[in-house]
Amino acid sequence: MFEIDWQQAWLRGFEAHGRAIVALWHDLGCLPKALNRYAQSGQLDLDAHVSPWPHVSPLSANGVRGLPRFVPQAQLPASVAYESFIYDTHCVPTRENLHDFFNALCWFRYPLTKAYLNAQQAKTLERLGSASERGALRDALTLLDENACFIWCEDEMWHALHSHDWLDAFWRQRAAWTRVRVELFGHALLEKLCKPYKAITAHAVHVQPVAAQWGDQGLQEPSDAWRDAQMLNTLRALNLSSKPFQALPVLGVPGWSLDNAQLSFYEDEHVFRAKKQGALRQERAKSKA
Numbered sequence: 001m002f003e004i005d006w007q008q009a010w011l012r013g014f015e016a017h018g019r020a021i022v023a024l025w026h027d028l029g030c031l032p033k034a035l036n037r038y039a040q041s042g043q044l045d046l047d048a049h050v051s052p053w054p055h056v057s058p059l060s061a062n063g064v065r066g067l068p069r070f071v072p073q074a075q076l077p078a079s080v081a082y083e084s085f086i087y088d089t090h091c092v093p094t095r096e097n098l099h100d101f102f103n104a105l106c107w108f109r110y111p112l113t114k115a116y117l118n119a120q121q122a123k124t125l126e127r128l129g130s131a132s133e134r135g136a137l138r139d140a141l142t143l144l145d146e147n148a149c150f151i152w153c154e155d156e157m158w159h160a161l162h163s164h165d166w167l168d169a170f171w172r173q174r175a176a177w178t179r180v181r182v183e184l185f186g187h188a189l190l191e192k193l194c195k196p197y198k199a200i201t202a203h204a205v206h207v208q209p210v211a212a213q214w215g216d217q218g219l220q221e222p223s224d225a226w227r228d229a230q231m232l233n234t235l236r237a238l239n240l241s242s243k244p245f246q247a248l249p250v251l252g253v254p255g256w257s258l259d260n261a262q263l264s265f266y267e268d269e270h271v272f273r274a275k276k277q278g279a280l281r282q283e284r285a286k287s288k289a
Contacts, residue, residue: 002098002101002194003194004022004194006019008193009253009256010182010256013183013224014105017043017105017109018101020038020043021034022101030096031070031094031095031100031101032071032072032094035070068091068107069092070091070092071091071093072094073095076093083125084122084126087119087122088122092107098191098194099188102188103187105190106185106187106190109224109228110224110227110228111228112229113232113235116232117141124138124141135241136241136242136243137240139243140240140241140242140243143186143203143243143245144235146187147202148202148203148204148245149182149183149189149202149204149205149248150182150204150207150227150231151181151183151205151206151207152183152209153209156176158206158246164274164275166249166252166266167263170254170260171266174254177254177255182248182253183227183231184202184250185231189202189250193250198251198271199270200251201250202250203247203248205231205235206234206246207230207231210230249272252271
């Protein structure tokens with residue numbers, strides 16, 4: 001069985017579900033069975049995950065609102081694309097590995113956002129007519145599903161991150177991070193962070209903070225259902241084919257690494273790289289248009 005350090009800051013919110021599922025996985029010897037058993041155990045509060053958008057209605061093949069059923073990978077026909085199979089059957093082919101374990105955890109926490117991305121993936125595949133074809137939108141959807149994080153922060157912080165002004169974002173504005181929240185969504189990202197290293201980089205999506213919900217340090221944080229709705233609203237408002245996300249070296253988040261308490265941590269140009277001049281010129285041109 002895999003070892004996961006549930007005390008890591010980025011696993012906040014995943015721990016309770018994760019520990020329980022790992023125990024079931026160990027007892028049952030089958031990850032899909034463990035996931036379905038846990039989904040039916042009553043330990044998930046999914047009643048709030050009611051979609052106001054009919055085409056993103058929560059999946060219910062598992063008999064649990066908001067969730068698909070998890071099935072062994074062998075049930076995926078060789079001739080059918082993974083994303084299309086999930087969309088058509090509301091079943092998620094699942095292997096006995098950490099990658100698919102974290103994918104299921106993301107379904108448990110953020111079913112509406114996962115269902116929305118899956119619907120977009122399936123519709124894009126239908127338009128392309130072949131699983132071998134990619135295109136900008138399909139690439140963006142895959143990046144989001146595998147490697148995204150969502151960051152609730154003020155515009156000043158987002159501008160510094162977007163400009164790759166790492167010292168400003170992480171060091172000069174360090175006190176502001178008490179009002180910033182980073183939530184991991186990509187399951188490949190979560191898997192990589194089981195063995196963390198400095199260069200791990202997420203594709204960050206900016207979510208406008210809502211002071212009444214987040215508040216200051218010490219106030220109660222919102223539910224996963226609230227986060228799920230915020231993330232979904234954000235994605236629906238974006239042109240995803242333009243890849244509207246930002247590289248974020250996740251161990252730079254204050255408190256996510258003991259080493260980043262030192263300024264020298266952020267002076268490593270192999271990780272905290274300046275933005276390429278070509279990208280800067282394109283952004284300036286867009287701003288003038």
